[in-house]
Amino acid sequence: MKDARKDTVLGHAGRSPRENHGIVNPPVYHCSTVLFPTLEDLEAGDQAPFDRINYGRIGTPTTLAFEQAIAELEGAYRAVNTGSGLNAIATALFAFTKTGDHVLITDSAYGPTRRFANDTLVPYGVEVEYFDPTIGAGITGLLKPNTSVVFLESPGSLTFEVQDVPAIAAAAKTVGATVMIDNTWATPLFFQPLQHGVDVSIHSATKYIVGHADAMLGVISCANEAQWLAVKKAATRTGTCAGPDDIYLGLRGLRTLAVRLKQHEASALALAEWLSKQPEVTRVLHPALPDCPGHELWKRDIGRSSGLFSIVMNAVPKPALSAMLNSLELFGMGYSWGGFESLILPARPAAVRTATRWTDPGTMLRLHAGLEDADDLIRDLDGAFARLRAAL
Numbered sequence: 001m002k003d004a005r006k007d008t009v010l011g012h013a014g015r016s017p018r019e020n021h022g023i024v025n026p027p028v029y030h031c032s033t034v035l036f037p038t039l040e041d042l043e044a045g046d047q048a049p050f051d052r053i054n055y056g057r058i059g060t061p062t063t064l065a066f067e068q069a070i071a072e073l074e075g076a077y078r079a080v081n082t083g084s085g086l087n088a089i090a091t092a093l094f095a096f097t098k099t100g101d102h103v104l105i106t107d108s109a110y111g112p113t114r115r116f117a118n119d120t121l122v123p124y125g126v127e128v129e130y131f132d133p134t135i136g137a138g139i140t141g142l143l144k145p146n147t148s149v150v151f152l153e154s155p156g157s158l159t160f161e162v163q164d165v166p167a168i169a170a171a172a173k174t175v176g177a178t179v180m181i182d183n184t185w186a187t188p189l190f191f192q193p194l195q196h197g198v199d200v201s202i203h204s205a206t207k208y209i210v211g212h213a214d215a216m217l218g219v220i221s222c223a224n225e226a227q228w229l230a231v232k233k234a235a236t237r238t239g240t241c242a243g244p245d246d247i248y249l250g251l252r253g254l255r256t257l258a259v260r261l262k263q264h265e266a267s268a269l270a271l272a273e274w275l276s277k278q279p280e281v282t283r284v285l286h287p288a289l290p291d292c293p294g295h296e297l298w299k300r301d302i303g304r305s306s307g308l309f310s311i312v313m314n315a316v317p318k319p320a321l322s323a324m325l326n327s328l329e330l331f332g333m334g335y336s337w338g339g340f341e342s343l344i345l346p347a348r349p350a351a352v353r354t355a356t357r358w359t360d361p362g363t364m365l366r367l368h369a370g371l372e373d374a375d376d377l378i379r380d381l382d383g384a385f386a387r388l389r390a391a392l
């Protein structure tokens with residue numbers, strides 16, 4: 001339907017029952033070898049390798065269905081599916097960098113993004129420089145003629161600074177740099193980076209898109225054909241691909257993304273409000289709260305929020321932190337987020353920053369509000385704070 005809202009697109013993108021016996025969902029293709037009926041067909045496949053299904057690793061109708069749905073949601077030319085979110089980040093960076101290039105990465109980027117840049121791009125002769133996530137148009141002062149990529153993540157991992165995406169993108173264009181963003185937090189539903197000047201939008205689909213903590217998946221959306229081709233070639237050269245059943249879980253997750261996010265959003269806001277009233281909590285880092293850095297930008301460009309945010313407490317000694325966290329009934333402790341379940345994790349941004357300094361001496365916790373009842377989650381946290389107080 002023309003001009004359909006995103007919730008509607010989620011239900012219909014990437015499937016065509018009429019071409020599939022009337023069956024609502026697309027089939028899952030398990031595939032390595034694709035057979036060619038004639039030598040001529042085989043050779044034609046070599047001429048235009050991305051125009052046809054010719055080998056499992058390059059993509060199947062299952063891959064294409066997922067890519068098509070994501071591209072439609074993000075307003076992209078096309079998307080490229082990868083085996084994980086980190087794989088999507090690495091593939092996108094590989095696609096647009098070569099020896100001698102200069103790459104700018106936000107200081108608030110996901111830790112493994114930094115590790116890939118520092119430990120893989122740098123040894124290949126790429127100059128990697130980090131910048132203050134709140135820099136905005138000031139990025140101009142860091143741009144060089146050989147800046148090939150400006151990499152954003154908004155809100156930032158752990159610390160949730162919201163970036164001035166349009167201003168940074170406009171500045172980056174003056175030197176011809178490709179602007180990328182890790183858009184995992186906002187999902188394709190809450191923020192469309194390509195409509196704000198970004199060239200390449202990256203998702204860890206492992207998080208909200210799959211949404212059930214049961215598959216690893218990544219995806220890269222590209223604004224135009226040349227960018228898509230560059231990313232597709234990089235993905236093909238490095239051999240990234242996801243298993244068909246995991247891609248199907250991503251496609252299935254999309255169907256309920258809007259309703260799940262509504263609940264994640266409401267519960268996270270309820271938790272954030274309750275937490276902000278606890279005497280031990282000094283800051284709540286949630287883009288929808290006025291004291292979060294970049295809150296005005298969040299209001300202007302995003303306006304909705306998902307279930308992930310952080311709090312800072314007065315510095316808590318280790319034994320008291322253990323007492324607080326070790327007996328939670330509903331919150332699990334573990335990496336990742338975006339599933340139906342609530343999570344909590346200590347975080348130490350000071351350890352990874354280089355362009356800016358994280359000087360707050362308090363203890364940071366990152367929380368993910370799952371789909372449990374928010375009052376039950378608050379009761380679980382209430383117990384945790386009681387144990388904390390008893391241990392101090």
Ligand SMILES: *Cc1c(COP(=O)(O)O)cnc(C)c1O
Nearest residue numbers: 084085086110182184204206217
């Ligand atoms: C988890 C995460 C990734 C990596 O995704 P995987 O699918 O786990 O590889 C990338 N960016 C952000 C912001 C993440 O939280």
